[in-house]
Amino acid sequence: MAVHICVKKDFGGFMLDVDVKSDSKRIGILGASGCGKSMTLRCISGIVKPDAGIVKVEQNVYFDAKAKINLKPRERSIGYLFQNYALFPTMSVEKNIGIGIRGTKAERKEKVEQMMERFQIESLRNRLPRQLSGGQQQRAALARILVCNPRILLLDEPFSALDIHLRDKMQQELLEILEDYGGTVIMVSHNRDEIYRFSEELFILDEGAVKGKGDTKQVFNNPGSFAAAKLTGCKxxxxxxxxxxxxxxxxxxxxxxxxxxxxxxxxxxxxxxxxxxxxxxxxxxxxxxxxxxxxxxxxxxxxxxxxxxxxxxxxxxxxxxxxxxxxxxxxxxxxxxxxxxxxxxxxxxxxxx
Structure with missing residues (x-):
């Protein structure tokens, strides 16, 4: 699935100027805190409107400044896993998963049951988010996103809130889940190990701009620039x-x-x-x-x-x-x-x- 993300946004003291073109199914964006990773995802999803540029997936144009196209987030077929998972705090797991589904009551219920079974959270259906562990919250959030079968899945530092033991476990679970996902995944992280495991193509983001790109393993083997060398772990x-x-x-x-x-x-x-x-x-x-x-x-x-x-x-x-x-x-x-x-x-x- 071809993805073209070329966005510019002046945040007043910080300029985001990102150009990402890729045909890969697993795209990684690696950068330090404050480099513009999350802002890039917000521009892709439609939460933030860029000053200029284009956001395009295959032939679907989500944003085009020149053509004055700017689809609303709900019109973009994008799933967004936030760092804090963004579950509705007063809704049960079951209701969180079903909130965005279209169809008859029976169809919605069937889809929710399928997702809870897939993510092994059937026993948690009546719990509120505050009653869940970090790993359980992540599974519930992923179930809510994937039940709508989005074209693109955006992962914003998905493991940053988890402890080391749970982080390794959830990484393996997510890798298994993504094997069955047919869309494109864009993951941003400051953690080079996570990016190495999850991405096929890598973009190095530094101070709001792309400073390196290529096949993930090739970028690690030959960073090419100071920013890429530092972010891929060269001491x-x-x-x-x-x-x-x-x-x-x-x-x-x-x-x-x-x-x-x-x-x-x-x-x-x-x-x-x-x-x-x-x-x-x-x-x-x-x-x-x-x-x-x-x-x-x-x-x-x-x-x-x-x-x-x-x-x-x-x-x-x-x-x-x-x-x-x-x-x-x-x-x-x-x-x-x-x-x-x-x-x-x-x-x-x-x-x-």
Missing amino acids: NIAQARQEGDRTADVKAWDMKFQMRRKLPDNLSGVAIRAHEFQIEKPQEEPYLVFPVCGPRVTEDLFEYNIAFYTSENAKEPIQWKIGKDRFEAKRQNIPNEVYLKEGKLLLLESEKY
């Missing part, structure tokens, strides 16, 4: 200056990387994921050597975090994460150098989007 990001075709000078780390591959002409930085460093030299691939000076070790439940400088002149430390099954920092000496496969040095270019 080591530094400015770089190109010297010739194959040398990158990174002053913050006091290092010059001699590369076998040719560098892009608009190189502006480099990034390294903290778990990519190795203790042993790679045998079959070109690698880069990082001296380890002044290491500081902090311990997590399953891994060690080691911050080190590459020399006395380095201005910024490098973060290295290593699992306890691979390295016991309390019993082993920290090595004098670690290694990085050349391909794991991510090259960041001047903003392209």
Whole structure:
């Protein structure tokens, strides 16, 4: 299902200028708090009217500023799962699910029963939202949305209100539910793991604008921009200056990387994921050597975090994460150098989007 979302909105001190085109069924928008993720969904749904642009799904135009088209939210065939689920507080679960259904009384009742069975909330039919757990509220909200079979499902930070244990459980349940959903899902989140699991195509949103886009796995493997590198979880990001075709000078780390591959002409930085460093030299691939000076070790439940400088002149430390099954920092000496496969040095270019 082709989706075209090109909207501009001046919120007075914050400008939203988003352009998203995709044929994917699972679209992810990743960004930090305050970057415009939720406002983008509100513009898509019709809750907020953009100043300019277009919102189009297949041949259905929901908003077109030039053509003066602006369908009301109820006319857009869009399901919206809010962060707080937005269940009606004085209505039971059963009535919440049935409130937007059209048809005869018998048809409405049958659809509600089917959704309660599908989401395994039959026993909760007479409860009010305040009598439900966070996970139960989410299931009730999803049942209310999907009973109308919308073309698009908007998920606004759907797991942010859940604790870690329930979050993992609900993520798996939602993945199973979405397997049977034939429409397009647009999910926004600041959590890179959630976005990685749920989306096929990813858009990086930073300060109201798209700063990266592409196949989700490809964006994580090669972020391309500073914003994308940071939001996809790179712990080591530094400015770089190109010297010739194959040398990158990174002053913050006091290092010059001699590369076998040719560098892009608009190189502006480099990034390294903290778990990519190795203790042993790679045998079959070109690698880069990082001296380890002044290491500081902090311990997590399953891994060690080691911050080190590459020399006395380095201005910024490098973060290295290593699992306890691979390295016991309390019993082993920290090595004098670690290694990085050349391909794991991510090259960041001047903003392209």
